[in-house]
Amino acid sequence: MCPLAGRLFNRRGRFCCHVLVVESEQGLVLVDTALGVEAMSALAAWTSATFVRLVRPQADPAKTALRQLEARGFSARDVRHILLTHLDTDHAGGIADFPAAEVHVLADEHAVASSRTTMRDRERYNPRHWAHGPTWRLHRPRGERWYGFEAVRDVPGLPPEVLLVPLPGHSRGQCGVAVDVGNRWLLHCGDAFMHHEELLGPSAGPLALRLFQQAEADDRALREANLTRLRDLAASVGEGMAIFCAHDPEQLERLQARPEAG
Numbered sequence: 001m002c003p004l005a006g007r008l009f010n011r012r013g014r015f016c017c018h019v020l021v022v023e024s025e026q027g028l029v030l031v032d033t034a035l036g037v038e039a040m041s042a043l044a045a046w047t048s049a050t051f052v053r054l055v056r057p058q059a060d061p062a063k064t065a066l067r068q069l070e071a072r073g074f075s076a077r078d079v080r081h082i083l084l085t086h087l088d089t090d091h092a093g094g095i096a097d098f099p100a101a102e103v104h105v106l107a108d109e110h111a112v113a114s115s116r117t118t119m120r121d122r123e124r125y126n127p128r129h130w131a132h133g134p135t136w137r138l139h140r141p142r143g144e145r146w147y148g149f150e151a152v153r154d155v156p157g158l159p160p161e162v163l164l165v166p167l168p169g170h171s172r173g174q175c176g177v178a179v180d181v182g183n184r185w186l187l188h189c190g191d192a193f194m195h196h197e198e199l200l201g202p203s204a205g206p207l208a209l210r211l212f213q214q215a216e217a218d219d220r221a222l223r224e225a226n227l228t229r230l231r232d233l234a235a236s237v238g239e240g241m242a243i244f245c246a247h248d249p250e251q252l253e254r255l256q257a258r259p260e261a262g
């Protein structure tokens with residue numbers, strides 16, 4: 001995505017949509033989907049006219065999760081589960097490419113995206129993405145905490161090394177997804193923050209991006225509180241955990257260079 005005035009948001013002047021693929025004994029698990037193949041051919045209908053004008057997603061079907069998986073020899077049916085950090089179009093816009101997958105999301109997020117009672121929610125959530133009637137799996141925190149955070153553990157069908165970590169604020173039921181890859185944890189934080197420097201301190205990272213996120217947040221105070229907890233976590237675990245967000249291209253490139261990224 002090439003947002004207007006993008007160079008105020010990060011050095012590249014663009015946002016990626018960071019999708020994680022986990023190869024597990026239960027099949028492939030996707031964390032977020034970004035925009036899908038059909039969305040690429042009708043961006044305004046699958047996102048919104050405002051989103052297209054301001055965030056400027058680039059239509060390139062080869063970049064979709066489905067086409068990238070196919071290029072590696074997989075098919076849509078190999079994806080058994082999709083875990084969504086939240087239901088904004090740039091995260092859930094590809095679930096229709098994987099109609100056989102169970103779609104996991106926090107119950108709070110599903111409720112607010114289904115009812116779309118405010119103008120803001122009608123703008124951010126597009127029911128076209130789930131018009132195919134996916135099998136939803138709705139979750140609430142349960143089980144042992146994870147590094148002090150509430151968590152959803154031992155989800156039926158999901159490998160035990162994958163868990164949901166609620167991080168509301170950007171949206172009502174936004175969550176992170178933690179994956180134990182053996183030698184360390186990956187924590188995909190969705191839109192809990194958007195630039196790696198934000199983990200360094202409350203006044204770190206590009207100012208315009210911080211203001212943008214405050215303006216976009218469903219609950220600013222909650223978002224800030226969760227970001228503070230993520231900073232504390234990052235400071236305490238160091239290299240033992242990769243904490244990353246959906247839209248930082250530098251983080252994506254760094255992680256792609258690691259062996260667990262394949």
Ligand SMILES: [Zn+2]
Pocket residue numbers: 088090091191246247
């Ligand atoms: Zn996003």
